[in-house]
Amino acid sequence: EPEVTQTPSHQVTQMGQEVILRCVPISNHLYFYWYRQILGQKVEFLVSFYNNEISEKSEIFDDQFSVERPDGSNFTLKIRSTKLEDSAMYFCASKVGETGELFFGEGSRLTVL
Amino acid sequence: AQSVTQLGSHVSVSEGALVLLRCNYSSSVPPYLFWYVQYPNQGLQLLLKYTSAATLVKGINGFEAEFKKSETSFHLTKPSAHMSDAAEYFCAVTLNTGNQFYFGTGTSLTVIP
Numbered sequence A: 001e002p003e004v005t006q007t008p009s010h011q012v013t014q015m016g017q018e019v020i021l022r023c024v025p026i027s028n029h030l031y032f033y034w035y036r037q038i039l040g041q042k043v044e045f046l047v048s049f050y051n052n053e054i055s056e057k058s059e060i061f062d063d064q065f066s067v068e069r070p071d072g073s074n075f076t077l078k079i080r081s082t083k084l085e086d087s088a089m090y091f092c093a094s095k096v097g098e099t100g101e102l103f104f105g106e107g108s109r110l111t112v113l
Numbered sequence B: 001a002q003s004v005t006q007l008g009s010h011v012s013v014s015e016g017a018l019v020l021l022r023c024n025y026s027s028s029v030p031p032y033l034f035w036y037v038q039y040p041n042q043g044l045q046l047l048l049k050y051t052s053a054a055t056l057v058k059g060i061n062g063f064e065a066e067f068k069k070s071e072t073s074f075h076l077t078k079p080s081a082h083m084s085d086a087a088e089y090f091c092a093v094t095l096n097t098g099n100q101f102y103f104g105t106g107t108s109l110t111v112i113p
Helices: none
Strands: A005-007 A010-013 A019-024 A031-037 A043-050 A053-057 A065-068 A075-079 A088-095 A108-112 B003-005 B010-014 B019-021 B024-026 B031-038 B044-050 B056-058 B064-068 B073-078 B087-095 B107-112
Touching: A005 A088, A010 A019, A019 A031, A019 A088, A019 A108, A043 A065, A043 A075, A075 A088, B003 B087, B010 B019, B019 B107, B024 B073, B031 B064, B031 B073, B044 B056, B044 B064, B044 B073, B073 B087
Parallel strands: A010 A108, B010 B107
Antiparallel strands: A005 A019, A019 A075, A031 A043, A031 A088, A043 A053, A065 A075, A088 A108, B003 B024, B019 B073, B031 B044, B031 B087, B056 B064, B064 B073, B087 B107
């Protein structure tokens, strides 16, 4: 069964360092998302991506964040200068069409020290 | 704007008892509604979805939910809880032509043997 895959599963980094989280969405999907979940809190929307551009982003997604789809299969989230409060589980998700089911990856846990 | 509210951050039931997890939505237009389950250290898995067809929706693992417009609710139920149902459950809403999913704060289900 096709699935969304994310790497790394866990990354520990020092405050101020750059982090790139990688995702491979399901191959025929057209809409891509990043969500995050701070420990014990709800899942929060970060950004959506369609047709090679950001279609929507939340207030959380400030200038420190960026997304790319560099090669037609990977979908990356970059945090330029990590802060302690960026520590969270980051979920990538994709769906085939506007009203389709959103498929989530297993998440990348980011710990900022 | 769309949102969902999940009443009860923690629910405990005995094995074999009815499971009822509550979700109320707010949307200015007819919504699409979803229930996702998250097992420990895993991603979000779709349980079921309402997309304006039948108001009673059956999902995986014996779960079902009923869309009640008059009550703006989409409560999740299962007649008989199993130990394997212990997990975090999230209600989510999006517009029928929408993009972003809005998640509730989640309900942690504990099943007591």
